Amino acid sequence: MSNKKEKVAVIGAGSWGTALAMVLADNEHEVRLWGHKQEQIEEINRFHTNQKYLPNIQLSESIIGYSSLQEALEDIEVIILAVPTKAIREVLGKIREFQLSKLTIVHVSKGIEPDTLLRISEMIEEEMPNDLLNAVVVLSGPSHAEEVSLRHPTTVTVSSHDEAAAKRVQDLFMNQNFRVYTNLDVIGVEIGGALKNIIALAAGISDGLGYGDNAKAALITRGLAEIARLGTKMGANPLTFLGLSGIGDLIVTCTSVHSRNWRAGNMLGKGMKLEEVLENMGMVVEGVRTTKAAHQLSEKYAVRMPITDELYRVLFNEYHPKDAVDNLMGRLKTNEMEDLTNLLNIE
Numbered sequence: 056m057s058n059k060k061e062k063v064a065v066i067g068a069g070s071w072g073t074a075l076a077m078v079l080a081d082n083e084h085e086v087r088l089w090g091h092k093q094e095q096i097e098e099i100n101r102f103h104t105n106q107k108y109l110p111n112i113q114l115s116e117s118i119i120g121y122s123s124l125q126e127a128l129e130d131i132e133v134i135i136l137a138v139p140t141k142a143i144r145e146v147l148g149k150i151r152e153f154q155l156s157k158l159t160i161v162h163v164s165k166g167i168e169p170d171t172l173l174r175i176s177e178m179i180e181e182e183m184p185n186d187l188l189n190a191v192v193v194l195s196g197p198s199h200a201e202e203v204s205l206r207h208p209t210t211v212t213v214s215s216h217d218e219a220a221a222k223r224v225q226d227l228f229m230n231q232n233f234r235v236y237t238n239l240d241v242i243g244v245e246i247g248g249a250l251k252n253i254i255a256l257a258a259g260i261s262d263g264l265g266y267g268d269n270a271k272a273a274l275i276t277r278g279l280a281e282i283a284r285l286g287t288k289m290g291a292n293p294l295t296f297l298g299l300s301g302i303g304d305l306i307v308t309c310t311s312v313h314s315r316n317w318r319a320g321n322m323l324g325k326g327m328k329l330e331e332v333l334e335n336m337g338m339v340v341e342g343v344r345t346t347k348a349a350h351q352l353s354e355k356y357a358v359r360m361p362i363t364d365e366l367y368r369v370l371f372n373e374y375h376p377k378d379a380v381d382n383l384m385g386r387l388k389t390n391e392m393e394d395l396t397n398l399l400n401i402e
């Protein structure tokens with residue numbers, strides 16, 4: 056743990072924002088947790104709990120909840136942006152109104168914006184004027200809030216075009232339970248984190264249909280292949296997909312009962328309609344919008360993404376999940392390593 060104590064605002068009081076606020080509080084930083092619901096902030100300040108998002112977890116009393124964004128941002132240099140991808144532009148619009156000095160923005164969301172096809176760091180750069188933005192850092196990797204809040208061992212990676220900013224964020228979060236690596240491949244880290252949610256939905260569907268571990272291992276492995284194919288075409292380092300934000304996050308999200316995307320997929324596989332599933336979840340399922348974005352990206356970059364294509368049909372064209380599996384299994388014969396060897400330039 057670094058000795059330097061900082062003042063940090065966590066923007067977004069859902070599961071992940073609250074769990075990360077706990078890590079920062081454990082590291083003795085001054086932590087302000089902003090949420091847009093007055094009642095929830097009162098609960099955080101009076102009872103030091105956030106029952107909706109982290110039931111039965113006691114928060115440190117040093118975490119102060121704020122419902123005024125202006126007050127939360129006073130004298131702040133570093134913010135942790137922890138809202139779902141679809142809320143990012145709206146929240147940044149409000150931050151712009153109050154922020155007076157340059158910010159380092161650490162985003163922890165896992166998504167791609169449909170239609171613009173921008174990664175989150177690109178959305179931030181678009182929304183924040185240069186005179187208000189010091190650096191953008193992404194924090195990603197296999198890390199369920201439920202386990203982080205129990206201080207179970209967790210590893211993540213931070214990435215930025217600004218190496219000093221990435222190291223500052225590594226120091227902010229690093230402790231005995233929460234190990235932070237750096238990786239300067241921003242594209243790879245963001246693409247791996249966002250697209251694993253598609254494969255987690257598919258893995259949940261497979262389990263919901265009653266298929267077993269063979270099917271899930273196939274989805275994880277071939278899922279990684281299609282993520283790496285697209286990511287590399289977009290400029291990522293292929294090796295990043297073998298790291299925490301790639302295979303690491305795929306494993307955790309496809310195999311954990313904590314996973315929102317896996318749970319949503321599981322309900323779909325059991326026959327529930329998408330709208331019903333989303334109503335039932337009460338938490339963000341990023342993979343749904345990201346499937347739309349990845350489908351558009353696969354067309355833009357002319358990359359084959361069979362799992363993404365089939366999931367797109369299930370989510371948006373009322374395709375039956377069982378038919379989607381049949382389509383995947385009945386594809387033309389191919390060599391497993393064909394695209395991957397091209398990608399890595401190996402003979």
Ligand SMILES: NC(=O)C1=CN([C@@H]2O[C@H](COP(=O)(O)OP(=O)(O)OC[C@H]3O[C@@H](n4cnc5c(N)ncnc54)[C@H](OP(=O)(O)O)[C@@H]3O)[C@@H](O)[C@H]2O)C=CC1
Pocket residue numbers: 067068069070071072090091092108137138139140142145146163164165166198199200201337338339341
């Ligand atoms: N949960 C996890 O374990 C992890 C999540 N992530 C990523 O972190 C991001 C956030 O996820 P997570 O915390 O799980 O999501 P949750 O659904 O648990 O919480 C989202 C939070 O954002 C708030 N919010 C939504 N829209 C707005 C808005 N327009 N303005 C202000 N606040 C808003 C919600 O408020 P309200 O209560 O009113 O809905 C809620 O407090 C996602 O991109 C996710 O993929 C990454 C790693 C781990």
Ligand SMILES: O=C(CO)COP(=O)(O)O
Pocket residue numbers: 165196197198199252255304307308313314315316317
């Ligand atoms: O990204 C996450 C864990 O690394 C959280 O997303 P899920 O809840 O869908 O797994």
